Amino acid sequence: MAFFLSTFTNKVDKKGRVSVPAQFRAAVSSSHFPGIVLYRPLNLPCIEGSDISFLEQLSDRLYGDFGPFDPHQMSVATAILGGAAQLSFDPEGRIALPGELRSNAHIENEATFVGIGRKFQIWSSDAYKAHHAKQMAVAEVTAPGLPPFGGGEQS
Numbered sequence: 001m002a003f004f005l006s007t008f009t010n011k012v013d014k015k016g017r018v019s020v021p022a023q024f025r026a027a028v029s030s031s032h033f034p035g036i037v038l039y040r041p042l043n044l045p046c047i048e049g050s051d052i053s054f055l056e057q058l059s060d061r062l063y064g065d066f067g068p069f070d071p072h073q074m075s076v077a078t079a080i081l082g083g084a085a086q087l088s089f090d091p092e093g094r095i096a097l098p099g100e101l102r103s104n105a106h107i108e109n110e111a112t113f114v115g116i117g118r119k120f121q122i123w124s125s126d127a128y129k130a131h132h133a134k135q136m137a138v139a140e141v142t143a144p145g146l147p148p149f150g151g152g153e154q155s
Contacts, residue, residue: 002027002051004115009125011110016102017094018111024120025093027051036095038122039084040104042076044131047101047122054118055084097122 008021020036028034033052041048059081066073087095097107105124112128114121123131 001053001118002031003117004120007112007114009110009112012107016097018097019092019094020089021113024113025089035086035088037084037086038101039080040101042079045127046105048119049122050119055081
């Protein structure tokens with residue numbers, strides 16, 4: 001499974017195309033689909049993305065944990081999987097951001113790619129600055145209590 005790190009801001013052209021960071025393209029290059037999958041997260045004004053295997057695992061969990069006809073499974077599958085876009089890179093390493101996803105994230109001239117491990121996010125640059133500041137404030141308080149940082153271990 002791919003692993004995404006770091007933060008990159010790239011220009012979005014008039015056609016909605018943006019260059020995917022080289023490190024992100026390299027992370028998915030060995031996948032059975034050497035592109036990315038984008039979808040709308042349920043709780044943030046951004047776009048989330050991953051390699052195809054991340055969403056395959058999500059689908060497996062949804063069906064395994066809930067069963068194929070459970071209404072909770074159906075709602076999450078519809079929201080995430082039903083709205084996902086499977087995108088290949090053009091020769092310059094770009095993708096065309098789907099209009100509905102771009103609109104939800106308010107992405108116009110710049111897109112900020114944020115690697116968060118097994119997935120990544122794409123934000124409008126201004127929205128990411130505010131989100132980052134908020135997340136840093138929360139992390140400063142909560143991180144020291146999370147395992148392995150100290151919350152679950154006895155000294």
